[in-house]
Amino acid sequence: MQPLDADAVALHREEVIRLAIDRERRGIEQRAAAQGTTLPDKMDPVSAAITYGVVIGTWHSPELYELALRQKLWHVVEHVTFFGAALVYWWPLLSASRVVPQLRPGPQMLYLLGSTIVMTPIFAFITFSHDVLYATYEFAPRLFPKFSPTDDQLLAGTGMQLVGVIVSMTTLGIIFFQWFRAGERKPAEPRHHSRGDAVAAESRKQETRK
Template identity: 35%
Template structure:
């Protein structure tokens, strides 16, 4: 086996708390998915939804337990890869699967009824949740988490304290899930539907903060985070090369992902409009040429 690959595989840290939560989420989803399939509700329990959900959980485990996390303590660019996974790729995959109905169906009946009771239109919990999770507030939380945890003092503190580092990861994942929730249109749909223009705008507004942080890391002449001056260097990469690569990841690929999201939203909208137009023509007995 390739020595680099062997070393990467050997660095996996099987943390019981992370494994327990992840496997519980997988088990509840699997139970709900199988139950819905048996009920013939194929649209909610499609194979592609199962694949997206499980891939999201797999990437979550990779971000938190694999060499990505271990090397993130030694290489800034690897830490940025971890942030991209927790803030973007994992939440998008999980929410693309629209997991809430499936997870709900996977719960015991008593727990399912309790959740439904909390989410009824007249329920106070639903009203307060809707008020606290306005899309504008979720955008502020998302960008605020990114800016806050890239502050030099807090970043260095997190690298030296395991509990604070775990809090950073939890903050990124929760902020990512909340931000992408209305953008993806996933259930539970307790807000008024965000317009296409609104969803596109909020994605585009995510680009400038990433550009600023990425440019700062790429173009400053001195190391931004003292932590990386105190750890061994890997792969012949010095501190500034590592920092510039981290800045490029924060700047270009991340920004392109938001722009890709805008393109996908627009393409889906045009496709749905074409379908509605086509069905309207069919109902009127008009053949398109």
């Protein structure tokens, strides 16, 4: 196959994919309209952050966390919901979908800051609790004899918060620099000269001729 033929095939393939995506979107919109619902143009960032926070916080309540530790089925359910909540959380940032696309860079950065604030009370609850929240870990064998269950819980809460902040702020920094560089690459808009500018320019030309 010649290079031009390969390019033509690639362009044709891209066009077929685009048409398939557009057809799928129209089908989804038609089904949503038939059911009396509207398809959102984007994932609502407030709902995404709250959903993620509620799922993580609920499963870290002592009763449910102990249930997941003691029963394999609930452990699987816990991690499936963790995965679903993470998918919802990252959708406004990484979505490649044309149906429900990602947010613009500015709202993405605000979203990351807001979601970090939403998660803070959950980690603070674990970190600063004076009681051992999870009985399984209270009676688990200690790797370090002088490391008490409350110390272990303090370290766990601090680690979760620290890792979350590092990931969020790193992502925010990447988004900011990509946004900044994209702005630098944009060509400058042509300046629209007023009539006064034209008169001043003509006067300068006449003065240089004298």
